[in-house]
Amino acid sequence: MKYIDEFRQRDLAEKVAGAIVREARSGRDYHFMEFCGGHTHAIFRYGVQDLMPPNVRFVHGPGCPVCVLPVRRLDDAVELAERHGVILTTYGDMMRVPGTKQRSLIKAKADGADIRMVYSTQDALKIARENPKRQVVFFAIGFETTTPPTAVALVQARREGLRNFSVFCNHVLTPAAIQHILQSPEVRDLGTVKIDGFLGPSHVSSVIGSEPYEFFSEEFQKPVVIAGFEPLDVMQSTLMLIRQINEGRHEVENEYTRVVKREGNLKAQALVSDVFELRPRFEWRGLGSVPYSALRIRSEFADLDAETRFELSEKASREVKSCECPAILRGAKKPTDCKLFGTVCTPDNPMGSCMVSSEGACAAYWTYGRFRTRDGRTAGKEEIVA
Amino acid sequence: MCLALPARVVSIEADDMATVALEGVRKKISLALVDEVAVGDYVLVHVGYALHKVSEEEAARTLAMMAEAGVLADELEEIGRADA
Numbered sequence: 530m531k532y533i534d535e536f537r538q539r540d541l542a543e544k545v546a547g548a549i550v551r552e553a554r555s556g557r558d559y560h561f562m563e564f565c566g567g568h569t570h571a572i573f574r575y576g577v578q579d580l581m582p583p584n585v586r587f588v589h590g591p592g593c594p595v596c597v598l599p600v601r602r603l604d605d606a607v608e609l610a611e612r613h614g615v616i617l618t619t620y621g622d623m624m625r626v627p628g629t630k631q632r633s634l635i636k637a638k639a640d641g642a643d644i645r646m647v648y649s650t651q652d653a654l655k656i657a658r659e660n661p662k663r664q665v666v667f668f669a670i671g672f673e674t675t676t677p678p679t680a681v682a683l684v685q686a687r688r689e690g691l692r693n694f695s696v697f698c699n700h701v702l703t704p705a706a707i708q709h710i711l712q713s714p715e716v717r718d719l720g721t722v723k724i725d726g727f728l729g730p731s732h733v734s735s736v737i738g739s740e741p742y743e744f745f746s747e748e749f750q751k752p753v754v755i756a757g758f759e760p761l762d763v764m765q766s767t768l769m770l771i772r773q774i775n776e777g778r779h780e781v782e783n784e785y786t787r788v789v790k791r792e793g794n795l796k797a798q799a800l801v802s803d804v805f806e807l808r809p810r811f812e813w814r815g816l817g818s819v820p821y822s823a824l825r826i827r828s829e830f831a832d833l834d835a836e837t838r839f840e841l842s843e844k845a846s847r848e849v850k851s852c853e854c855p856a857i858l859r860g861a862k863k864p865t866d867c868k869l870f871g872t873v874c875t876p877d878n879p880m881g882s883c884m885v886s887s888e889g890a891c892a893a894y895w896t897y898g899r900f901r902t903r904d905g906r907t908a909g910k911e912e913i914v915a
Numbered sequence: 916m917c918l919a920l921p922a923r924v925v926s927i928e929a930d931d932m933a934t935v936a937l938e939g940v941r942k943k944i945s946l947a948l949v950d951e952v953a954v955g956d957y958v959l960v961h962v963g964y965a966l967h968k969v970s971e972e973e974a975a976r977t978l979a980m981m982a983e984a985g986v987l988a989d990e991l992e993e994i995g996r997a998d999a
């Protein structure tokens with residue numbers, strides 16, 4: 530496939546890997562946080578870590594939208610389907626995420642709730658048109674990539690006068706989360722999470738551009754390289770980060786120039802700001818309450834906001850107690866540090882969100898990295914930890 | 916969730932819709948988020964929407980940069996050998 534196969538070529542990978550081995554200085558460590566679950570997935574699937582010298586390490590970040598959604602919001606979605614009797618439409622990734630008492634959308638569906646998986650917000654609108662007597666709610670989650678498609682749906686629903694359609698909005702913002710991580714005590718004071726630089730989001734950046742990261746590289750003196758999601762992109766970006774560090778630079782560089790511009794997609798940004806505004810605070814699983822880190826529907830569109838249309842009850846939401854997802858999302862723990870990993874918790878029977886989404890760190894470890902040592906390298910026979 | 920793939924636009928239809936081809940699979944997607952897309956262009960497709968055009972020149976430039984990492988290696992090796 531064009532633009533995919535070229536970025537998975539073995540001979541090029543060997544060349545870039547060779548350059549990394551040569552240029553990474555043996556006297557120091559390089560810890561790079563890949564913010565996105567898409568990068569985590571690529572690193573595991575293609576064994577990128579194994580091509581790195583021992584002093585170049587990837588720290589997995591919280592960039593998996595399914596993983597960071599707090600249980601409470603998922604419980605709210607279940608309530609919309611079960612108590613309010615709406616047709617709840619959502620992306621497939623959400624279906625198996627366990628909420629309080631392991632209740633997931635798929636279990637609610639099995640018990641008779643009308644929950645439907647959609648590929649696109651266009652499909653959700655279609656369901657609303659075809660069921661004029663029913664209320665149809667789109668359970669919207671995701672980072673800056675999935676937000677514009679939700680905005681298009683809201684504008685279209687308004688234009689068509691589609692009165693039975695509304696959106697339960699859970700869109701979150703990447704830059705706010707990165708800033709929160711850099712300001713967390715684990716990174717700043719305790720040094721338990723070491724981050725020397727960031728692999729910046731690919732698809733999120735196609736929308737917001739590379740400009741929003743300039744503040745971090747300046748303020749926190751950490752290099753950021755916007756990296757594509759193919760294995761060669763990840764490797765080349767790692768090389769660019771190593772070079773910046775060796776040269777004492779901390780800039781925003783862009784490896785993924787085939788899609789990302791400094792200013793991003795202005796049309797999509799304009800549409801998003803017509804429809805959404807900042808929430809003063811939003812709860813993230815793992816990061817806690819993060820100021821100005823999420824979007825809500827503007828009052829002009831309040832009639833299409835499911836949170837206005839339906840009354841959601843107070844609830845005592847709870848995650849599985851020994852699930853380490855929160856610490857894993859902060860980069861403070863690895864999946865293999867969790868007691869439940871691979872025993873009680875597997876992709877067939879997930880206890881936490883990080884095991885559900887293919888972008889979640891636990892799912893990536895389970896699928897591609899079970900036989901690794903604690904420091905992430907492929908394990909010898911005696912060293913297998915999980 | 917963040918899966919997005921580059922696909923070729925094969926036809927442009929009414930209401931900002933288009934058909935794209937991806938390895939023999941054809942799919943209807945929305946062009947509501949992008950401007951000036953023409954048949955034959957590659958776009959990054961995510962949850963049924965084109966998020967951005969893919970630039971042919973930039974893709975080639977990035978690949979050249981990757982190859983260069985190796986060229987430098989070959990040269991260094993040669994210098995190393997010459998020294999020895």
Ligand code: SF4
Binds near residue numbers: 852874882883
């Ligand atoms: S292995 Fe399962 S229970 Fe443990 S942290 Fe990961 S998702 Fe949570």
